[in-house]
Amino acid sequence: MIREFALSLSNRHHFHESNKMSEFEGTAQDTFMSLWEYDEYVIEYYNKNKKLAGFDGLIYMPDELILDIDGNNVEQAKWKTNSLIELLNNLNVPYQIYFSGRGFHMNIPSSAFRWKPDGNLHLKVKDRLNAAGIYKFADPSVTDKTRIIRVPNTLNTKSKKWKIPLTTEEFYGFNLNFKNIPRRNFKYPELLCEPIFDVMDRIKKKKKSIKILESSDRDPDPINYPCIQRMLKGVSQGSRHMTALRIASHLRWRYPERVVRLIMEDWRKMVDDKDSPFVKEELDKIITSCYESNNGSGYNYGCSDVLKDGLCQNTCFLYKSKKTHSVMTATDMENVLADFYKNNVSPIDFKDMYEQVDSFPVYPGEVVLLQAPPKCMKTMLVMNWINLLKKRTYFMELEMSPRQIWSRFVMIDRNWDEEDIKVWYSQNKNGVDVDFSWLTVDYNSCYPYEIEKRITMLPQRPEIVVVDHLGLLRSRMRDNNMKVEEASQCLTELAVQYDLIVFVISEITKNAFHEGINIASSKGSFRVAYNVNKVLSLEPLYDVQGSQRIKGLKLESTANREKEILNVSLALDGVRLIG
Numbered sequence: 001m002i003r004e005f006a007l008s009l010s011n012r013h014h015f016h017e018s019n020k021m022s023e024f025e026g027t028a029q030d031t032f033m034s035l036w037e038y039d040e041y042v043i044e045y046y047n048k049n050k051k052l053a054g055f056d057g058l059i060y061m062p063d064e065l066i067l068d069i070d071g072n073n074v075e076q077a078k079w080k081t082n083s084l085i086e087l088l089n090n091l092n093v094p095y096q097i098y099f100s101g102r103g104f105h106m107n108i109p110s111s112a113f114r115w116k117p118d119g120n121l122h123l124k125v126k127d128r129l130n131a132a133g134i135y136k137f138a139d140p141s142v143t144d145k146t147r148i149i150r151v152p153n154t155l156n157t158k159s160k161k162w163k164i165p166l167t168t169e170e171f172y173g174f175n176l177n178f179k180n181i182p183r184r185n186f187k188y189p190e191l192l193c194e195p196i197f198d199v200m201d202r203i204k205k206k207k208k209s210i211k212i213l214e215s216s217d218r219d220p221d222p223i224n225y226p227c228i229q230r231m232l233k234g235v236s237q238g239s240r241h242m243t244a245l246r247i248a249s250h251l252r253w254r255y256p257e258r259v260v261r262l263i264m265e266d267w268r269k270m271v272d273d274k275d276s277p278f279v280k281e282e283l284d285k286i287i288t289s290c291y292e293s294n295n296g297s298g299y300n301y302g303c304s305d306v307l308k309d310g311l312c313q314n315t316c317f318l319y320k321s322k323k324t325h326s327v328m329t330a331t332d333m334e335n336v337l338a339d340f341y342k343n344n345v346s347p348i349d350f351k352d353m354y355e356q357v358d359s360f361p362v363y364p365g366e367v368v369l370l371q372a373p374p375k376c377m378k379t380m381l382v383m384n385w386i387n388l389l390k391k392r393t394y395f396m397e398l399e400m401s402p403r404q405i406w407s408r409f410v411m412i413d414r415n416w417d418e419e420d421i422k423v424w425y426s427q428n429k430n431g432v433d434v435d436f437s438w439l440t441v442d443y444n445s446c447y448p449y450e451i452e453k454r455i456t457m458l459p460q461r462p463e464i465v466v467v468d469h470l471g472l473l474r475s476r477m478r479d480n481n482m483k484v485e486e487a488s489q490c491l492t493e494l495a496v497q498y499d500l501i502v503f504v505i506s507e508i509t510k511n512a513f514h515e516g517i518n519i520a521s522s523k524g525s526f527r528v529a530y531n532v533n534k535v536l537s538l539e540p541l542y543d544v545q546g547s548q549r550i551k552g553l554k555l556e557s558t559a560n561r562e563k564e565i566l567n568v569s570l571a572l573d574g575v576r577l578i579g
Contacts, residue, residue, distance in 0.1 A: 001060055001474060002042055004034040004052070006148050013052065015043050018062065019475070019483065025153040026182050032148040036122065037062050040445065052146045058117040059145055061110045064096070064191060065125070066149050067138040070103035074176060077103035081171070084137040091132065094191045097166045099174065101156025105149070105163070106138070109191035114198040116292060122147075124199040132197065153182040200292050225250065227311040232267060239307070240271050240278050241286065246301050246308060248290040253453055261287060348501060350566055353388055354579030360557065360566040362534065364463070364499040367492050369470075369529065371506045371522045372538035377553060377577065378505050379468050380408065381538060381570070384577050385503070386439075386464060387412045394455050394462040395441045398472035405441060411575045447474045448490035455498070462500065467491065469505040470528070484522070488531040504532070517558065535559035536566065553577060 003021070006012040008030050024031050037060040045055055069084060071077035081097070081104040088095050093112050098105040115121065126143040129135060142149065150156065150163050165186045166174065228250050235243045247267065251260045264287055265280070272278045301308060347361035362368055372378040379399070386393045387409065397405055407421055410432050414420070424432075440458060455462055467473065475483040488504070495502045506522040517537040522528045529535050534557065541552040550572070557566040570577045 001037040001062075002039065003037055003062075004042070004146070004148065005151075006032040012148070013046055015046070019480070021151060024151045025184055027151070028155045030157050031151045031154040033151050035062070035066060035142065035147040035149050036060060036145065039117075055146055056119060058119055059121045060117050061113055061115050061121065061125075063110055064107035065110065065113075066142070067106045067108065067134065068100070068103070068142040068149065069106065069138050070100075074103070074174075078171075078174065080137040081106065084134065085168070085171075087133055087137070091196055092193060093196055094189070094193055096188060096191060097168065097171045098152060098163055099161070099166055099178070099180075100150060100163050101159045101161040104171075107191065109193060111192050111194070112196045114195040114200050116200060121199065125197070128197045128199050153184050226313040227308040230311045231307075234271055241282070242307060244268075244283060244286045245290065248287045249301055252290055253457055257287075257291065348389060348391075350568075353385065354568045356568045356579055357566060358564075360564045361562075362501055364501055365496045366533040367488070367495050367502040367504060367531070368534045368536060369488075369504050369506055369522065369532040370536045370538060371508050371517065371558075373508055373540065376538060376540040376550065378538050380412075380575060381553070381555070381577050382466055382468070382503050382505060383408055384412055384575075386466065389464070390438050391463040392438050392460055393440065393464040393466060394458065395439065395466045395468070396445075396451070397441055397443055397466075397468050398445050399468060402441070402443065408575055409436065409439070415574065415576065417574055445472055445474050448487040451491075452494055452497075461498065465491075465494070465500050465502045467502070467504045469507065470522070471507065484528055485531070488528040492531050492533075529559055533561050541569075555579075 001018045002015050003018045004012065005014040005016055005020075005024060007014070007027075009032070012032075018037055021033060024033070039058060039060070041057040042052070042055065045057060046052055067084070069077055069081045071080055084106060085095070085097075088106075088108070093108050096107040098107070113125070115125075118124065122143050122145050126135075126140060129138075130140060141147075152163055152165060155162050161180050162182055164180065164183045165188065170178070228247060231243050231247050244264065244267075248260060248264055251263060255263070261284075264283060268278055268280065268283045347363040349362075350360040351357045370378055370382060379397075383405075386395070395405075407418075410416065410421055411418070413435060414432070416424075440462070442454065446454070451465070451467075455465065470484055470487055471480075473483075473487045475486060484506075491502050491504055494500065506528065508517055508522060517539060522535075537556055537558045539554045540550045541554055543549045543551045552572060553570040555566065555568050555570055557564070560566075568579045570579055572578075
């Protein structure tokens with residue numbers, strides 16, 4: 001997620017990942033951040049309009065929502081804060097108190113809200129908190145969509161006081177003689193609670209939630225999920241509610257909501273019974289919960305779900321990957337190995353790309369990490385690989401634009417230079433796209449676990465997934481080590497579950513850049529290397545020492561769970577990298 005940061009009230013519109021907030025702490029100047037979080041659209045909007053006024057995108061709840069309490073003086077602000085403490089205690093909402101440099105801030109956890117991303121989330125939150133009496137004491141204006149608020153442990157230059165966290169005991173004894181210095185090592189309590197404030201849109205009972213305009217009159221394509229197919233044929237009375245949850249949760253990722261409701265209404269009529277009615281209002285609630293629960297992420301029942309597992313069949317394309325996640329006996333494991341050799345599983349082998357390589361296979365279900373310094377053609381190298389392979393590829397590109405990516409793919413494929421591609425497209429020839437039916441590129445970042453949802457919604461399941469690069473995936477982790485470790489673990493599970501080959505690109509640390517690359521060189525955490533199957537390191541070869549002109553590249557295996565070794569020198573031929 002993204003926040004706006006401001007180095008003064010007149011120096012705004014610096015956009016960074018939310019977890020970068022700690023990097024601004026300790027600054028001896030007025031430093032602010034946006035109250036809310038945003039997705040990448042906020043940058044696009046600002047670049048287009050050169051302002052945030054009128055911003056029409058979604059806003060997201062931060063980990064902690066900040067309440068601002070001011071007064072004519074510190075004592076008045078302290079009295080109002082004390083009243084707010086009593087109110088929050090009665091509501092069972094935890095909080096963290098800050099001296100803001102003039103008054104007080106109180107942070108309350110996002111878990112106190114039942115919410116989903118919304119363009120009017122700020123208004124919904126304001127209305128709900130106002131109804132709870134919170135704005136009798138806090139400033140109600142500090143809820144605006146693009147509101148900024150002071151970063152902890154930064155200086156209020158007007159009062160010459162720092163914004164600092166306080167314990168509750170320190171607050172009650174607080175006065176302006178309190179030692180006021182940055183407190184970056186402050187031990188913050190964990191703020192968690194059950195949802196208290198519901199700011200979700202609700203379907204009003206007096207209105208029909210869905211108007212049936214037509215009958216679906218067909219069986220939905222469940223994309224070869226036998227468990228769902230069997231559920232759609234009917235269930236016993238005692239399991240209708242739980243089954244409806246599974247079906248609707250499955251269909252929501254494959255059809256528009258209107259279609260989902262039509263399919264589910266036909267199913268409801270089929271399982272309805274005069275003696276034990278299954279009414280439309282109950283089904284509407286079930287479907288709505290599939291979209292709105294878990295802060296808008298909905299329900300997602302995996303293969304290990306009790307109901308789905310009981311209907312599982314070995315004809316399902318997920319059956320094999322499901323078995324790999326199960327607790328297995330010696331017989332099970334032997335059968336897996338036997339199937340591997342019997343089925344003659346075809347790997348990608350680097351020997352087919354580079355004459356210097358004897359053999360370096362990469363099998364479906366494996367993750368390959370490519371680590372390299374900045375600006376040394378790591379993305380270009382992976383593009384060369386997948387252009388040679390021409391297997392169905394889902395390419396998550398989080399750095400370059402569609403124009404840049406497409407230009408490079410075409411130049412690699414056709415062995416063109418920039419002048420060639422300029423002449424071709426300036427003459428409106430087009431048509432190169434027919435050679436890339438295997439390629440899908442996604443330019444929008446997401447949380448690692450969301451990649452599964454995206455690839456399952458593609459017309460064809462990819463054989464290769466590329467993530468460029470690891471550090472640009474979204475995360476709610478504030479610690480960068482935890483962020484990349486979580487992402488690498490998620491990608492490993494994705495590869496195994498869907499029998500994919502995953503290439504993930506990572507930049508190296510500053511120390512590795514100067515001291516040499518090893519297994520622990522990737523930014524974030526050495527655990528990344530342990531989560532993946534193979535680690536490849538890419539190093540630039542310069543014309544002369546001290547030069548910034550790259551004459552070639554050195555690619556070698558730094559870690560491999562198998563025995564094979566990769567060590568190849570690459571020469572530059574335009575955008576092609578030749579071994």
